[in-house]
Amino acid sequence: MTNVRKLAGRGGLYALLAAFAFFGAFPFYWMVIATFKTDHDLFSPLNNPFLFNEPPTLDHLKNLLFETHFHTYLTNTLWVGLAVVVITLVVAVPAAYSLARWARGWGEMLGIGIFLTYLVPPTILFIPLSRFTSSLGLQESLWSLILVYPTFTIPFCTWLLMGFFKTIPKDIEEQAMIDGLSRFGAMWKVVLPLSISGVLTVVVFAFTLSMHEFIYALTFISVSMKKTVSIGVPTELVRGDVFQWGSLMAGALIASLPVAVVYTFFLDRFVAGFTMGAVK
């Protein structure tokens, strides 16, 4: 391959990657710009949208943080996320362990069954579930979300952890049993400490999945103060009929970036979970 061809190939590669990166990130780039542009600059169609034609401002951020319920949305989201993480861990870890180690025959069926629940989407379930939460008196409450979110975090995290537990050699547990622990003790004292990174992955995904969730939140909660960031930002940052674009973008940005960064770190695990460990 001549140098020119190599260079052209290289250049082509970078161009391609840049194009895709651009395509993916462009709306977020906008969020950054819109957050700091003055309203006047933002709403002048003749101004170059890519540049700061007027000096950047912190007004939108101030508005967002002090004059809207954004911080409430954030704390709501945080509470729901943490509660869902705890519930998910408590349910998914034993289930995954049981399926990975001890199930023969019926376990495989059950594992597939758990996976299949993914294919009953929120848009089929949300009508009955909305009646269900109302009948429990949980309408307009964060508890409705805490109750319902585990329905999608548990199957996925169980699946993820199953693959993870399978990588821990069986003889370590058997050795622990011979050394004096019960079956349960061997799991608790030997296998779990070895699975910290798997457990951490579950924490990250349970949290991010509940943070991303939109449909149930939209259905169960319409009171502004109870909203999570995922529905609060798109529905509440409106004054009259007009979107407060600056604050809207600021809100979207603040809520997106940290999650995105953490999620990216755990991406490989996510894919492993998704492809059911079929691709190692």
Added chain:
Amino acid sequence: MSGQPVSSPAVDGARGGIQDRESALAKLMIAPAILVITAMIGVPFVLAILYSLSDATTGDPSIKIVGLRNFRAALADPVFRISLWNTVFFTLVSQCIVVLLSRLLATALLKKFRGKWLVRFLIMLPWTAPISLGVIGWLWMFDSIFSPIDWVLRYVGLLGAPGALLGAGTNLYYLGVPGLAISSIILVDVWRILPLATVIQLAGLSSIPRDLLEAAEVDGATPWRRTLMITIPLTLPITSIAFLFGVVFTFTDLVVVYVLTRGGPVHMTQVLSSWTFFKGIEGGDLAQGAAISLFMFPVLASVAILILRTARRTEVV
């Protein structure tokens, strides 16, 4: 052999407790998960079916079975027919595009280059950021007055001047004109699923053993032939899985349509999920809403079966 007898029952060893018994523990530990899933997915699913056969509304949510009239009403409703068509159309078009683009991107990501972590981060943003918030970004892009896309088009003269390629108006109404609205939704659907499909495809591509490709190279196969006869067949299962998941997520999606167009203009971008929401939740007609949503089920069930079948064959090596 020693002549000593195996000892008498009086000295019989204990059997241990429940913490030792494998089958008891196994069932105990999986029980909560089964409980949650049965109660929160199984039961509501059955309820959804019952609602669809009833006349329940939020005013009178009791279930009285009235037969298939909700389904008949749905099929007769033009908006329903539009949403059914849209759901299928948006999904198929966007996912076919995604398969091709993600394959291309995954192939590019296999190579070594500088700044890989940054590229990965940016490419993954549509998936790693909360979906509703990412779509907000697009809302601005598609704004009927302030769209930056329109600004660029005006800048290069494709828009806004008499005789311009895209017309003399100052803006294209990405969300207001039916054809453009549909394209916009499809675009955002592609944007959202592309990262997921890419990482799955990437995992599949990187799991092809290098020896296979090297042996083929030694045997004289051109890069094109190697791709056709080795790479594509071996990654077909994983590519299918990426495709099927993308189909599931797009098919059942509510967020993109709700945030961008609310199903408009004039219901032209309505999909089954959004129409279920507007009819069943906002409109209060629980029975009708349930019936509409159940039309999604046959497709999802078939996809589930396909995923399972394909997953069994995904052991690349």
Added chain:
Amino acid sequence: MGCVEIRGISKLFGTVRAVDHVDLATNEGEFLVLLGPSGCGKTTLLRMIAGIEEPTEGEMAIDGRVVTNMPPRMRDIAMVFQSYALYPHMTVYKNIAFPLRARGVEKGAVRKKVEWAAGMFKIGRLLDRKPRELSGGERQRVALARAMVREPSVFLLDEPLSNLDALLRTSAREELRQFQRRVGVTTIYVTHDQVEAMGLGDRIVVMSQGKIRQIGTPMDIYQWPADTFVATFVGSPPMNLLDQGDTLLGFRPETFLPADAVEGSEGVLTYPFEVTYLEYLGAERLVYGNVGEKSHARHVVSRLPGSLTLSLEAGKTYPFAVALRDLRRFDKKSGLFKGGGAS
């Protein structure tokens, strides 16, 4: 101390009988080897003795206590796995201390015992390391120290030498044997390597397809195999078997020598031996060839000691012989030993 009694133990996996009605009893302090090809049930049997596999039928007792369904932690046994199963997240010290801590032994006593066990295997200087920092041989010693620290009455080993490279294997074998003799704990050892079995075992249990074929000392097994399976499994190259109607006539390669070299006060059997192939292995020569008329020619191996310098060529036929006392007869249908020796 350390008596394991097994009566009628079977293990079924679905319809497959991995272990088929095994009866066995250990002698106190002996080194008992379970020998057989892969799939013969030896490891399954060991795991049932350990308690990590439950028998489908039968009874088991250790030191007079019935343990058939008892969980492993309640039996007084220790086990070393083929992979050593060291806890990767713990130091060597913690690994060895684990069985004691699991039983609630208090810290002071633990330290004493760990140091004692570590000293026994000369790994005292490794106590602060983690398993991944150790070599194969070092890991093996840690596994052994961990097993011994509780001073169990029975010691189980599942092919612990197969992960070591060949050179290390022989010295480890020697050390293991010496250690066992010193401590005197009843040891049950699983291997598929018949050289290892012969070298280590006080008695060997030869297994195949879930059944015990023979139990005996290495000499018993080698000189007086109970059936054709044992005869051909133990000893390399395997015993020669010649078809004689409803009997198989067996003799070991080292008993089949050039006629002049065979000392046969009780009588010899002579065969013209057509040599097809020779292997010079240094300490010995293996001569492959055929005996019998052309139409019934049977493949036979002779093992010549290095001291026998008679030159042989492929393609030529020489008079070879076996002493009658070295012959063993087996029933052709069942494979069982019928008679042999000078009879």
